Amino acid sequence: MFLPSIVTTLLAGRAVARFGTRPAIWGALAVAMVGLPLMLSSHLSQVVIGMVLVGIGTFFAQAAATGFVGQAAQENRGVASGTYLACYFAGGLVGSAVLGQLFDRFGWTSCVVGIGIALTSGALLTGRLTLQPGKKFEHVA
Numbered sequence: 288m289f290l291p292s293i294v295t296t297l298l299a300g301r302a303v304a305r306f307g308t309r310p311a312i313w314g315a316l317a318v319a320m321v322g323l324p325l326m327l328s329s330h331l332s333q334v335v336i337g338m339v340l341v342g343i344g345t346f347f348a349q350a351a352a353t354g355f356v357g358q359a360a361q362e363n364r365g366v367a368s369g370t371y372l373a374c375y376f377a378g379g380l381v382g383s384a385v386l387g388q389l390f391d392r393f394g395w396t397s398c399v400v401g402i403g404i405a406l407t408s409g410a411l412l413t414g415r416l417t418l419q420p421g422k423k424f425e426h427v428a
Contacts, residue, residue: 288335288338288339288342289342291342292339292342292345292346292347293346295343295346296347296349296350299311299315299347299351299354300350302315302347302351303354308351308352308354308355309413309414309416311347311348311351312348312351312352312409312416313410313413315343315344315348315351316345316348316406316409316413317344317410318340318343318347319340319341319342319343319344319345319348320344320403320406320407321344322336322337322338322341322344323337323399323402323403323406324337325337326338326341326395326399327396327399341402345406348409349375352371353368353371353372356368358418359416359417359418385401386398389401
């Protein structure tokens with residue numbers, strides 16, 4: 288499931304340079320959202336395709352967001368990037384625990400719904416990305 292994400296994540300910088308940070312992240316999260324209904328299929332091949340799409344979309348969005356942090360930080364870029372990555376990994380740990388509990392208590396469908404809520408939250412937060420005056424948002428790589 289993860290291998291396609293490794294390949295497509297390498298394209299995130301190009302997508303950001305061409306379309307801008309917000310559209311690149313929103314597009315990536317949309318790809319992930321397309322995978323969610325497939326993960327509810329009774330056919331294994333569709334579930335696998337859904338999981339691959341979720342992986343591709345989320346890792347692509349994460350790569351674009353990482354690049355944005357480096358561009359948005361006026362000072363202490365290392366601290367900004369480190370803080371972002373610490374939050375990213377902490378969020379992954381908490382998210383995994385929450386999704387695991389949803390799965391254990393309510394089943395696979397509720398776990399997929401939880402993923403959808405997380406993706407929607409990420410898309411909403413993407414709308415709040417801002418750069419300091421004087422920096423061009425469209426060309427954040």
